[in-house]
Amino acid sequence: MTLSKLSFRGAKRQAGDYLIYFVTVVMVCAMLYAFNSLVFSEEIHNLSDMMDNMTLTIVLASIVVVFIIGWLVSYTTGFMLSRRSRELGTYLLIGLENKQVARLFFLENLLVGGVALLFGVPLGNLVYQALRAILLTMFSAPYHFRYDFSLKAIGLTYVYFAAIYFFALFRSRKRIRRMKIYDLIYFERQNEAELFKKSKTRKTLFAVSIAFGIAGTILLMTAQFLLGVIGAGCIIVFVYGFFTSFSSGVPAYFDQKPERKYRGQSLIVFRTLTAKLATMGVVMATVALLFTATLLTEGSGMVFNGIFQGRLEKDAFDLLFVSDQESHRDQCRKNMEQQLPLTSSWQYKLYQGNDDSLIPYLEETAGYYQYRYSHDYNGPLLMACSDYAALRDMLGLPPAEPSPDCYIIHCLPYLEDALGQWKQPLSLDEKTLIPGKIYTEQFAQNLWNGNGHQFLLVVPDELCAGQPVLRFAVAAMTEYDITTKQYEMLSGMLYEQAADGTYTRKDEWDYLYAKASLLRDTAAWSAMAVFPLFYLALTLAMTAATVLTVQQLSEEGRYRRQFELLRKLGMDSGEIRRALFWQLGIYYLMPVIPPVLVAIPFILNMCNGVEPGTMVGASSPSVILAVSLGLFFLVYLIYTVIAYINMKRNVLPE
Amino acid sequence: MLQVRNIEKYYGNQNNLTKALDRVSFDVADGEFIAIMGASGSGKTTLLNCISTIDTVSAGDILLDGESITELSSGELAKFRREKLGFVFQDFNLLDTLTLEENIGLALTLNHSDPKKVQKQLQSIAAQLGIGDVLGKFPYQVSGGQKQRAACARAMVAGQSLLLADEPTGALDSGASKNLLEIMTHMNQKMGATILMVTHDAYSASYAGRVLFLKDGRLFNELLRGQRGRSVFYHEILDVLALLGGDISDVI
Numbered sequence: 001m002t003l004s005k006l007s008f009r010g011a012k013r014q015a016g017d018y019l020i021y022f023v024t025v026v027m028v029c030a031m032l033y034a035f036n037s038l039v040f041s042e043e044i045h046n047l048s049d050m051m052d053n054m055t056l057t058i059v060l061a062s063i064v065v066v067f068i069i070g071w072l073v074s075y076t077t078g079f080m081l082s083r084r085s086r087e088l089g090t091y092l093l094i095g096l097e098n099k100q101v102a103r104l105f106f107l108e109n110l111l112v113g114g115v116a117l118l119f120g121v122p123l124g125n126l127v128y129q130a131l132r133a134i135l136l137t138m139f140s141a142p143y144h145f146r147y148d149f150s151l152k153a154i155g156l157t158y159v160y161f162a163a164i165y166f167f168a169l170f171r172s173r174k175r176i177r178r179m180k181i182y183d184l185i186y187f188e189r190q191n192e193a194e195l196f197k198k199s200k201t202r203k204t205l206f207a208v209s210i211a212f213g214i215a216g217t218i219l220l221m222t223a224q225f226l227l228g229v230i231g232a233g234c235i236i237v238f239v240y241g242f243f244t245s246f247s248s249g250v251p252a253y254f255d256q257k258p259e260r261k262y263r264g265q266s267l268i269v270f271r272t273l274t275a276k277l278a279t280m281g282v283v284m285a286t287v288a289l290l291f292t293a294t295l296l297t298e299g300s301g302m303v304f305n306g307i308f309q310g311r312l313e314k315d316a317f318d319l320l321f322v323s324d325q326e327s328h329r330d331q332c333r334k335n336m337e338q339q340l341p342l343t344s345s346w347q348y349k350l351y352q353g354n355d356d357s358l359i360p361y362l363e364e365t366a367g368y369y370q371y372r373y374s375h376d377y378n379g380p381l382l383m384a385c386s387d388y389a390a391l392r393d394m395l396g397l398p399p400a401e402p403s404p405d406c407y408i409i410h411c412l413p414y415l416e417d418a419l420g421q422w423k424q425p426l427s428l429d430e431k432t433l434i435p436g437k438i439y440t441e442q443f444a445q446n447l448w449n450g451n452g453h454q455f456l457l458v459v460p461d462e463l464c465a466g467q468p469v470l471r472f473a474v475a476a477m478t479e480y481d482i483t484t485k486q487y488e489m490l491s492g493m494l495y496e497q498a499a500d501g502t503y504t505r506k507d508e509w510d511y512l513y514a515k516a517s518l519l520r521d522t523a524a525w526s527a528m529a530v531f532p533l534f535y536l537a538l539t540l541a542m543t544a545a546t547v548l549t550v551q552q553l554s555e556e557g558r559y560r561r562q563f564e565l566l567r568k569l570g571m572d573s574g575e576i577r578r579a580l581f582w583q584l585g586i587y588y589l590m591p592v593i594p595p596v597l598v599a600i601p602f603i604l605n606m607c608n609g610v611e612p613g614t615m616v617g618a619s620s621p622s623v624i625l626a627v628s629l630g631l632f633f634l635v636y637l638i639y640t641v642i643a644y645i646n647m648k649r650n651v652l653p654e
Numbered sequence: 655m656l657q658v659r660n661i662e663k664y665y666g667n668q669n670n671l672t673k674a675l676d677r678v679s680f681d682v683a684d685g686e687f688i689a690i691m692g693a694s695g696s697g698k699t700t701l702l703n704c705i706s707t708i709d710t711v712s713a714g715d716i717l718l719d720g721e722s723i724t725e726l727s728s729g730e731l732a733k734f735r736r737e738k739l740g741f742v743f744q745d746f747n748l749l750d751t752l753t754l755e756e757n758i759g760l761a762l763t764l765n766h767s768d769p770k771k772v773q774k775q776l777q778s779i780a781a782q783l784g785i786g787d788v789l790g791k792f793p794y795q796v797s798g799g800q801k802q803r804a805a806c807a808r809a810m811v812a813g814q815s816l817l818l819a820d821e822p823t824g825a826l827d828s829g830a831s832k833n834l835l836e837i838m839t840h841m842n843q844k845m846g847a848t849i850l851m852v853t854h855d856a857y858s859a860s861y862a863g864r865v866l867f868l869k870d871g872r873l874f875n876e877l878l879r880g881q882r883g884r885s886v887f888y889h890e891i892l893d894v895l896a897l898l899g900g901d902i903s904d905v906i
Contacts, residue, residue: 259769262759275751565747570736571764572729
């Protein structure tokens with residue numbers, strides 16, 4: 001039998017035995033190809049000028065993915081090497097040379113990688129179609145299914161794969177070349193010596209690692225680069241310390257309380273766990289670290305998405321221009337009318353209110369705060385009833401119900417409760433108004449220079465007249481979404497060109513908002529930041545789950561012997577199934593606990609770091625947390641369930 | 655205590671039928687120490703597996719304390735095994751991840767014993783079997799003889815009435831074998847354990863009070879030790895084995 005035939009058989013068996021690993025490699029190949037296709041797609045690049053930056057972020061993310069998967073392949077081949085050391089030793093025993101065995105193993109793995117590529121690329125094309133559909137929808141561009149293969153994308157995927165495999169395989173090749181027959185045949189014994197080594201410094205290490213975990217989480221929450229890096233370092237110390245000290249901590253606990261050990265199934269379950277932790281504490285820690293990275297990446301992606309979405313007011317004006325100069329406003333309105341297909345427009349003023357207690361009240365009760373630039377007004381902004389009615393009409397909102405003795409409040413939904421409690425009257429021109437109805441429809445209020453910063457008081461026209469004018473504005477609706485070019489033409493008036501060719505803003509209080517343009521920017525930002533973050537998160541989660549599952553499934557033999565013995569000793573099948581469930585459950589739960597404990601405060605803090613009123617609805621902190629954890633556990637659950645089903649089928653006695 | 659009535663066991667299908675046990679019948683009285691001998695393939699382990707309810711019989715009946723075990727459901731069988739039977743295997747069958755103490759305690763846990771009393775119970779039996787000082791060690795840290803004594807302790811700790819041993823000395827050197835057999839004798843005589851031991855080693859069998867010989871699935875002969883010394887009994891066993899016609903290297 002030739003070496004290549006042996007390699008081929010080995011590869012076939014490997015794909016069967018390590019199916020879950022193979023599937024992960026195929027999935028990663030699919031993702032690499034799909035994102036490469038985005039990079040090389042002209043259609044995607046033409047969506048927005050900003051999409052050129054997407055190439056950079058995706059390539060960067062792909063390089064990180066290559067490193068992660070390189071580690072996975074390296075780890076798994078090393079693991080297979082140890083599991084199959086006896087077989088490889090036998091090859092040496094019957095006279096094959098070390099380098100021939102190394103080549104055998106190398107070819108076998110290369111074959112697995114090649115087949116993964118073969119499956120991965122077509123699958124990747126489907127993933128690409130999905131990503132393309134999402135992107136086109138985000139840009140409100142028409143989507144038609146088009147089956148196209150990008151040779152460049154395939155080429156780049158091959159390059160990435162070559163990097164992954166050659167790195168991993170050269171390492172194992174080196175190992176095999178140095179190995180002696182004795183080492184290979186007795187490889188399993190080498191591992192056993194490390195079992196259950198107890199450390200006297202366990203308690204200290206455990207306590208120190210917890211302290212590092214808390215410190216790391218707090219530092220990560222500061223959102224400052226240097227402190228964040230130190231925080232990440234602390235988290236690494238925490239995770240490794242935790243898993244290496246925890247394994248000896250559990251037996252110590254049971255030694256103190258032996259009666260707990262013999263209760264129910266805790267003996268079997270906890271011993272399996274400690275045995276696992278003792279031999280693979282470092283792997284568990286690495287897995288936990290990858291999970292932490294997954295959750296933080298995913299959470300960041302969700303928060304960015306929330307911020308981008310928060311800028312969008314899908315149901316508000318198509319165009320809005322606000323300035324402190326009446327002439328600027330008039331000029332802009334003229335430009336709009338001349339250059340754009342307006343269906344309606346309305347120009348109005350925003351007045352300075354004189355109440356200085358409302359803002360401090362909101363700051364205290366609703367976490368409200370003002371932008372630095374808005375300090376030119378201390379009281380709330382006022383709008384005349386007639387302007388308000390016209391603008392509501394423009395947006396297609398039902399008419400408000402003004403009353404001569406009341407002022408209307410229009411605010412972002414998160415302020416509604418606090419403003420509902422506000423009972424202070426407003427005195428204008430010797431007339432006193434009491435708080436009236438509150439409206440919370442989208443009204444261009446989450447912009448830093450829109451219709452009031454997050455809230456606005458609407459008062460009778462005649463009472464406004466005596467107040468100082470703070471802003472001159474014009475709002476308009478267009479017949480269709482304005483193009484990038486049209487937006488650039490309009491926004492050109494905001495800038496002036498200096499002698500050195502650079503552009504500067506003419507007036508820092510001039511503010512132009514175009515819904516269509518912002519929609520495109522948001523979509524581009526999402527593509528640039530959110531897509532790569534989720535791409536990374538998915539890879540991280542899949543890698544870590546694969547490592548855990550490969551470890552678990554490779555121990556089927558031991559589990560089978562264990563349950564066979566338990567059956568002989570009289571454990572009934574229901575109890576055996578429960579024991580397996582708990583053994584697997586705790587095994588899969590362990591590496592998730594530290595990441596979840598770190599991620600929850602981190603994500604919540606990140607959500608709260610954003611301006612209030614932004615992270616609401618689908619982007620509210622609780623939803624972001626739930627979705628981040630939910631997505632992660634969904635991916636993780638797939639691996640866990642596969643492992644459980646496999647184990648149940650192969651391990652439980654008939 | 656145990657009554658085996660005409661049991662038969664077939665393997666394979668209609669075209670290729672192997673008869674592993676052929677109308678085997680015998681009784682085991684309370685407190686007996688019985689050895690079952692025979693060459694490889696004679697059906698010894700099949701017989702033990704049928705008695706231990708790990709395998710089912712094709713025909714016949716097995717009664718333990720008057721209760722037929724061939725008619726029990728799988729749940730009842732599991733209960734029966736954990737309450738009434740103790741096992742000692744050739745390869746010890748201890749769980750690597752558990753200390754000797756925990757391996758012994760496992761039998762009590764499965765029987766839902768009071769967790770507070772577990773330690774006391776297992777320490778007492780471990781002391782009787784001479785492994786009290788190695789209870790905290792893992793199987794890979796102790797000798798084969800100690801492992802096998804731990805297996806014996808597990809087989810008795812929960813008050814099981816019948817101890818089934820399958821080639822218990824198979825993986826031990828001669829010194830450890832002798833030690834284990836003496837311990838089993840002690841368990842039988844001082845602790846009242848009923849023992850059914852499968853072996854193909856005449857020396858091991860000579861420790862028993864009665865030896866049953868199996869050949870090709872049938873009960874071929876039976877030897878009672880009576881008041882004879884062990885070495886006389888040993889030679890008698892060897893004589894029967896010579897009659898059995900098995901390869902002598904198989905049995906020594």
